[in-house]
Amino acid sequence: MRYTKNYFLSVYIVFLCNSLVAQENNTLDTIKRHIRYFAIDNPMWLHESVEARYTQLHTQYGFAQGDYRQAQDAEKWRSTNVNSEGSITLKDVRLWGRFAYNRTLEDSTRFGHQTRQNPSAPFYFASYGNNHYVRTNYSIQARGQRYFGRWSVFGGLDYRIGDHFSNNDPRGSIDVIQVNGQIGISRKLYDNVEIGLEARYGYGQESFEVGFKNENYVQSPAVTPFLNYAVIGYGWQTNDWLLARGLHYQNDMKRYGSQVYLSWSTDVGRFYSTAFYKKENHLYQQVLRNESRKNVLNEYAIDHVGAELLWNLHRERNTYLVELRSAMSSGKDRVVFMANGINNLVYKYDTHSAKLAFTRDDRKWQFHYEGYAGLISETRQDGGSGTLLDYTRLSASLSSMATYITSQNQHIHLSVAGLLGRSLRTNWSVPEINENMFHRYVYFHDLSYFQANTMGTRLELGLRQPLRRQDFVRFLVSWQALSAHHMPNIGRQTATIPGTSRQQFSLSLAYGF
Secondary structure, X not given: OHHHXXXXXXXXXXXXXXXXXXXXXXXXXXXXXXHHHHHHHOHHHHHHHOOOOEEEEEEEEEEEEOOOOOOOOOOEEEEEEEEEEEEEEEOOEEEEEEEEEEEEEEEEEOOOEOOOOOOOOOEEEEOOOOEEEEEEEEEXXXXXXXXXXXXXXXXXXXXXXXXXXXXXXXXXXXXXXXXEEEEEEEEEEEOOEXXXXXXXXXXXXXXXXXXXXXXXXXXXXXXXXXXXXXEEOOOOEEEEOOOOOEEEEEEEEEEEEEEEEEEEEEOOEEEEEXXXXXXXXXXXXXXXXXXXXXXXXXXXXXXXEEEEEEEEEEEOOEEEEEEEEEEEEEEEXXXXXXXXXXXXXXXXXXXEEEEEEEEEEOOOEEEEEEEEEEEEEEEEEEOOOOEEEEEEEEEEEEEEEEEEEOOOOOXXXXXXXXXXEEEEEEEEXXXXXXXXXXXXXXXXXXXXXXXXXXXXXEEEEEEEEEOOOOOEEEEEEEEEEEEEEOOOOOOOOOOOOOOOEEEEEEEEEXXXX
């Protein structure tokens, strides 16, 4: 993995050096930036919506703390992010790339020796003692598009490696590699209508090792926070794994799917629409190194479907945007090592959202207003224990930003946002006779978390300072506070309950040229 990391890093540095001569006409127009990253995610519009040349270096430090969190989230975390991105046009080929590094320190992480990228995992190891985790991720992304008359070829590659480890007992160590590729073609049917089709394929692996620095913990017959539990499904079995002092297992993943594109220009604006399907297959295997073989533990398949519609209109000094998104995921596992390979976990996760944005440009001011509303529905059903969690939540926000442009072309902006969360529906059940460690530490905690109503605010203060030529630096400070109320009493024995507040802070610096 080390040699692979160095190879991809070298390739990216070469690409970045070729784009350092680029200049960026970068403003605080959040609608223009939003469309840029929409095109990066959907590269049929790369040539149209990503600047021909720009380069930006960015670093950010942030932290969050507070007790209003899901049970398996960190009570406190600190994160450092460094990334560089840019685009370049070589002859008729539009290229975009990004290299990113992230290091996160998590305190008080409980009941989950696993990554943050696979939240619905049907098999993992955990302990109810608080662990300190260090999570490091490197990622490289590349996109490209070229037109041949009315036809174009486009595609992209995402590559990520990660190293996650806990340095206290019981400890966990996780190595991650993920590769995803996409390639597609498009055709302009008319001057104002274009369609496209894309194929996607990806694979990856999460390799786990769980054990102890102090083996006295694993030899103790007492029930202590220093035991590792095998979590199967959504709380069906949480057996302590007393004899697994050096357990190795892995999750091998394959992904494939497709996406269709359609865009058209009219007198009332530009429309973009996409729809996609993706299927993931996960295979969990215990690795017996001494015997050079593997035992299959769990098979998990999850389907994703979704669609998006975006409308953008620019009229004189006014710019408008409407975005509608919908995505639905459905998964089911098969516990292979049980008799007849029973199906146990049923998982569903649906999101639907709408965003409206408006920007007004005046001579010395820019005003930006944005509204958002989203619905999240999640169902986790465990057949072995009769555990069910089924809820729907509404989240909404309203924000406004004012940017003042000085005579020296400095941009000073202040943004204020109001945040709202509401529980719309909750259905849950678990027979008392089947309660175990998972329910007392995770299930009942999250049940209270999802039923709470929340209110909050977010403040941002930024400065963009022009330098020689078109170079610039940009500073941004952000602070967010969230408070929870109307948290119900579950009426069952719980080991932890969520608190009522959460705060988050970030400080970032960007340099563009």
